[in-house]
């Protein structure tokens with residue numbers, strides 16, 4: 044990539060637990076071009092949220108140990124102080140969480156919550172301008188009668204409307220990167236579709252890059268250009284969404300796709316056997332090996348590196364996979 | 376992170392997920408046989424041995440109980456004997472102190488150590504009986520109010536409001552007027568004052584628990600209301616009850632003092648810690664040791680009970696067990 | 699097919715919202731004249747957007763709430779006239795699986811006690827027999843009976859949901875109401891629970907009402923489906939028919955909202 048917006052190299056995040064360090068994110072490297080939408084998918088506990096938090100400098104609260112480097116917009120943001128982070132957060136990098144109820148302040152009118160974003164990061168902006176932009180933002184996220192709604196409290200809105208307000212707050216300052224952690228998991232399918240459409244439109248229109256975290260590959264398929272599949276803290280497959288969905292390589296990605304019923308196809312679903320391993324007991328072996336039907340001897344001995352497996356033309360997102368079996372098999 | 380599918384913050388890695396059975400693999404392949412069946416008894420014993428908190432608390436409680444039991448045999452002097460030379464005798468560590476009265480003597484020339492040791496009997500007995508009565512009555516009424524809501528709730532809440540509006544001492548006086556002063560009046564008056572603490576907390580906890588789906592599940596199985604309250608609601612409120620009980624035991628010991636002081640409770644010369652503290656208050660400046668002895672006794676007892684209460688609360692929360 | 703197991707006729711439920719003494723009470727009509735029938739052994743899906751009244755219908759049939767109007771006939775019996783002890787005994791016929799695997803199991807109970815609760819309530823079994831029955835039940839939902847003495851928090855979401863299913867089928871009910879049993883689970887875990895439900899249905903003559911806002915899951919599991927919109931059934935019929943040629947725009951909008959759906963359409 045010519046000029047990546049975000050470069051993550053060998054990122055690892057470890058939480059202190061009473062039985063020693065728990066490595067929730069393990070040697071993750073990623074690159075994100077400006078305006079690109081990347082999906083991060085994986086089962087519960089695979090480290091998706093931890094990755095998102097590390098990118099937002101939010102791991103300090105849980106005394107996590109962070110290794111590796113994160114470069115954002117040419118600046119190394121790995122060791123920033125809290126104060127420096129507060130200036131970047133909400134301005135250059137914004138975040139949307141799963142639960143809009145806990146993100147919004149219940150005692151503040153929603154107009155004031157959006158205005159607060161401007162007042163905090165742009166203290167010089169005149170009041171009338173703040174109001175004009177706040178109104179514009181609410182209208183843009185599809186809230187009707189925005190003028191009147193400015194005065195509503197969060198509990199007076201439905202879950203979907205609240206999530207729209209959260210998105211308005213996040214995108215108010217036109218950040219370069221939006222990190223959305225399961226933004227629609229708490230919503231029903233209809234509202235989910237509306238919110239995903241809205242996010243997609245907004246980031247395209249503003250050239251915002253996005254990292255969308257979800258446990259549902261279909262959601263990512265609808266929204267993102269590229270996808271990173273995470274398992275036990277590692278990225279096990281990475282590629283353009285179309286490539287990965289059309290021709291998944293890693294047995295885990297295949298399992299994820301097969302475990303979801305397809306609408307209109309009456310084919311049986313196939314759950315992935317087993318459960319996510321204990322993150323502290325993963326040795327050098329491939330973490331998926333105990334659940335993998337294709338595992339060979341080598342899988343139990345050493346972890347596979349994340350490698351490209353076919354020569355792709357340089358313009359495209361390379362398709363990489365971390366699996367011994369895929370790399371050993373000569374592909375037809 | 377608040378996740379809809381992650382309401383209880385369990386940590387899959389910290390819980391026993393390695394040894395959890397493989398969910399799709401057939402049951403027979405699972406290797407969980409290594410988990411022996413544990414009874415509640417062995418579980419508590421093992422946890423106790425590992426918990427400094429629990430051990431310290433238990434040791435203190437046992438010490439106090441032992442003292443209360445053996446007091447008549449181990450006291451150095453006659454508790455009622457008033458010896459002129461012992462009046463305001465300073466404790467052993469003070470400049471003019473002597474080993475005869477280790478904790479000093481009181482205004483009437485009685486040995487304080489003797490009275491502290493014997494006072495344990497009354498104080499502990501009152502505290503245990505009162506808290507037992509108040510917690511059982513209060514928790515049941517609170518649970519019933521929270522569970523059924525509506526009229527039942529309104530009646531019980533009004534009862535609580537009514538009682539809160541009444542000064543405690545007035546209530547105690549009424550009890551005394553009806554029943555005459557003495558141990559049982561004391562116990563009744565204190566229990567009557569304390570049940571509302573339990574009722575209020577248990578009611579609000581019950582409101583929360585009642586809205587959880589496992590209550591609906593029990594209901595749809597056909598379990599009766601009384602059983603749901605006894606086996607689902609109350610066990611889940613237990614930690615709150617334990618916390619209040621441990622706080623209230625110390626409270627009772629102090630309140631007993633006030634009542635005994637007013638002549639509504641234990642009658643002098645029977646020693647009780649509360650009575651001793653009240654008597655010593657007048658001489659706080661000249662003979663601070665008069666409250667020191669019983670004061671330390673109250674303190675140690677409440678620390679012991681609080682530590683052990685804390686430990687019990689952890690034990691009763693299966694989510695906190697990391698055995 | 700055998701006759702109707704459950705007949706729901708013009709069912710209504712109105713909630714009165716909390717209001718102060720001086721306000722006029724405000725009401726919400728959650729269910730507004732819903733009628734359908736279910737035959738023994740049939741799997742019926744109820745779909746609709748959030749707030750359309752799906753859960754309320756489930757709770758009314760399970761007698762966890764009382765309707766404001768309408769009739770329910772279950773197994774030829776007037777289901778709404780049952781009261782007190784009679785109702786408690788009849789409840790074994792209709793069991794429920796709830797949405798949240800975390801809230802639907804008492805955290806202080808061991809798995810064996812959870813699964814045994816219905817057996818203890820309705821049958822008089824010895825200790826050994828109880829354990830044996832529980833082991834069989836856990837086996838049916840694909841859990842090892844070695845896990846009986848554990849507490850719910852030691853299980854994953856999918857495993858908990860299977861424990862809830864074991865509890866619900868313990869008394870061999872004629873009707874199982876599953877209210878969004880997989881909505882709170884990861885996609886990969888959903889499949890495990892769906893398979894268990896399919897297996898349970900295959901091995902017993904159990905009718906099921908499967909409530910979900912996710913049409914692919916309903917499509918996968920249900921023979922017939924009813925589409926709810928603001929408390930009313932706007933469409934009802936065989937799943938295949940309704941989903942391939944929906945007559946209502948509302949149904950079509952539910953289908954279009956499925957993730958992965960738009961992608962699929964683009965490719966064609």
Ligand SMILES: Nc1ncnc2c1ncn2[C@@H]1O[C@H](COP(=O)(O)OP(=O)(O)OP(=O)(O)O)[C@@H](O)[C@H]1O
Pocket residue numbers: 058059060065067085086087088089090091092093094105258322376378381385386387388
């Ligand atoms: N503050 C913390 N302290 C200790 N361990 C933590 C902490 N936060 C997360 N973990 C652990 O790190 C691992 C990864 O957690 P993370 O929340 O990143 O997963 P996730 O992929 O977002 O899962 P989900 O889909 O459930 O949100 C898990 O094993 C989790 O238990």
Ligand SMILES: Nc1ncnc2c1ncn2[C@@H]1O[C@H](COP(=O)(O)OP(=O)(O)OP(=O)(O)O)[C@@H](O)[C@H]1O
Pocket residue numbers: 231713714715726727728746747748749750751752753754755911
């Ligand atoms: N106990 C209650 N008190 C007041 N209103 C209620 C109550 N329960 C449900 N409602 C209202 O009834 C309507 C239908 O709710 P219901 O829970 O049945 O919907 P649902 O289809 O299950 O939605 P979801 O997909 O969100 O679970 C909603 O408008 C809801 O706000």
Ligand SMILES: [Mg+2]
Pocket residue numbers: 091092093224376378
């Ligand atoms: Mg997460």
Ligand SMILES: [Mg+2]
Pocket residue numbers: 752753754
């Ligand atoms: Mg519902």
